[in-house]
Amino acid sequence: MNRPRKVKAGRGLLDRMEARPRKDGLVTYRYRPVNGKPINLGTDRTAAIQKVLDMLGMGDNLGTIARLWDQYRDTADWKHLAESTHTDYTQASTPLLSVFGEMRAQDIRATDIARYLRVERTNAPVRANREVALLSNLINLAIERGEAETNPCRQVRRNREQPRSVAPAQATLARFTAWLAKQTPQRAIICLAAEYASMAGNRKIEFLDLSWPQIDRSAGVIRTFRAKQRGAKRGTIVEEVEITPRLSDLLDRISAAHADQARECLYLFPNRFGNAYTQKGFKSMWGKLMNAAIEGKVIPAEERFTFHDLRAYYATTHKSERGALPDLHGNPATTARVYDRNKVVKRKAL
Structure with missing residues (x-):
């Protein structure tokens, strides 16, 4: 009958732990449970001991x-x-x-x-x-x-959240983008991204890595994957945004902006290194630009808006111009509740 191998603890190690030197000079730690296969614990001695304590329910920080x-x-x-x-x-x-x-x-x-x-x-x-x-x-x-x-x-009851109820005014957005376009070339890219969001209504996560192969001029659409989908639908719902004359003009200006900087880039809205913006990096840049616009009295502080408000601007304008809200969400009621910020409701009398 095979008896469980007795493993002596190395210096400073717990019982049934072993240290195995490697050719590169590092030491790999393992734990050999009774009648079980060895468990690799990595090369960090302190972390290896903590892992064993956690497995045995003896860790000082267990449950913290x-x-x-x-x-x-x-x-x-x-x-x-x-x-x-x-x-x-x-x-x-x-x-x-x-x-x-x-x-x-x-x-x-x-x-x-x-x-x-x-x-x-x-x-x-x-x-x-x-x-x-x-x-x-x-x-x-x-x-x-x-x-x-x-x-x-x-x-415990959560804090009451008051949803934003005002979309940026068209004149406010126009002043901000006109000012932004006259800044540095990189700030002009942010301006173009803001214009795109106001015309196409995509979330940042859906278009920060938007690339030229997704622009199908022959079919007249821009294809992106809808974000915030759960389960089997994640990454499978494709949105085809119609390329209208205004959006087509914007795409031309984006292409010209890349040509002016003498660089070929896969992404429509690259950062200064030519890579796609991360959400955190873009959010930080947007906050700085909005603060600068308010300090420079381009827009008043009370008219400050978030980048996500541009999605509401798109939905609100879409309803005003086309008579219906766009398909922005799996649940149409969510689109109406979150993004429809029209202040005038039209209805017919009998």
């Missing part, structure tokens, strides 16, 4: 929110989220961990979450809602692992 955040990013649930959600949750983790990072999931109470929403993050109520959504996911993971019994996030 900081540890759950690390574990959550290795789960199937995380892998099924969109990249935009990954970015959003990563940003949300910074303020969340500064408050709850060292707390164990089982020790968090509904009153702690309510204080976080109403007091700790009173200046950012909408972001606080997103952060608590992440916290709820982490506590659910703790429940699945037997490290908590209930999720107190479900017992």
Whole structure:
């Protein structure tokens, strides 16, 4: 009968851990469970010990929110989220961990979450809602692992969110883009992206990496993949945006802008290195330009608008000019509720 091999712990290692020198001078750590195959722990000694402690349920930080955040990013649930959600949750983790990072999931109470929403993050109520959504996911993971019994996030009312109700005025948008077009060549690219969003209505995530092969002049359409689709529909819904005369003129100006900079680029709206903008990089650039426009009195502070408002501008203008809202969302009611910002409702009398 084969007996389990006895492995002596190396210096400073836990029982049943072993260190195996490699030819490149590094050391690989492994853990050999009883009657089981060796588990590779990597080359970081401290991290290897922590992994073994976690497997044995002996880790000092077992069940803490900081540890759950690390574990959550290795789960199937995380892998099924969109990249935009990954970015959003990563940003949300910074303020969340500064408050709850060292707390164990089982020790968090509904009153702690309510204080976080109403007091700790009173200046950012909408972001606080997103952060608590992440916290709820982490506590659910703790429940699945037997490290908590209930999720107190479900017992607390979220902060009230007031949806934006005003689309940029046509004159305001025209002043802003005219000013932006006269700035540096790179700022002019942002201007062209803003014009495209106001004409085509795509989300940033759908067109920041828009490339010339997606422009089909012969068919008269621009093809993009609709974002924010779940399950089997993700990455499979193709939107064909009609190339109208105004949009065709914009495409010509984009091509001319590339020629003026003496560069051939795959993307319509590249950054200064010729690559597609990341959402974070584009958002940062947009914020700086909007601040500069307000400081330069190009547009008044009360008329400030977000880039996402351009999608609402498109939907609102589309309804005014064509008599119906465009197909922007899988649920038409969502398009009407979120993007229709018409202030005049027309109807017929009997």
